[in-house]
Amino acid sequence: MxxxxxxxxxxxxxxxxxxxxxxxxxxxxxxxxRNGLGSEFSAEYRCHFLVWYEAYDDLQEARLRKLRMKKWKRDWKLRLIETANPGWRDLFEDVAQ
Incomplete structure (x- = not known):
């Protein structure tokens, strides 16, 4: 499974x-x-707000999606966030419930 x-x-x-x-x-x-323990990069640049996510049934599918998205231009990622979360709300409380 x-x-x-x-x-x-x-x-x-x-x-x-x-x-x-x-x-x-x-x-x-x-x-x-959020607590500075995620990665050195996110801690250094204070990337503490969850602004977008996608769920997959299989972790391998999620890994493949991430690899494809790593090649994306920044504008494409910004557009993805703006479409799903136009107010740039921190989604942590939504997923933590």
Whole structure:
């Protein structure tokens, strides 16, 4: 049986620094980022706000999506966030419930 996965974007602020990641536990990973434990990059650039995510039934699918998105231009990622979350709300509370 496969493990579910998530592709997510953390941001420092609206139109700020973005961090693209993949995880099998979105709540735990977003909490780590919010508390400076997610990665050196996200800690240094204060990418503490979960602004976008996609859920997958299979972690491998999520990893493949992340690899494709890593090649995207920044504008494409910004457009993705703006479409799903125009107010750049921190979605952590939504997923943590």
């Amino acid at each position: 496969s493990k579910p996965g998530y592709v997510y974007i953390m941001a420092s602020r609206r139109n700020g620094t973005l961090y693209l990641g993949v995880t099998s536990d979105l709540v735990k990973r977003a909490w780590q980022h």
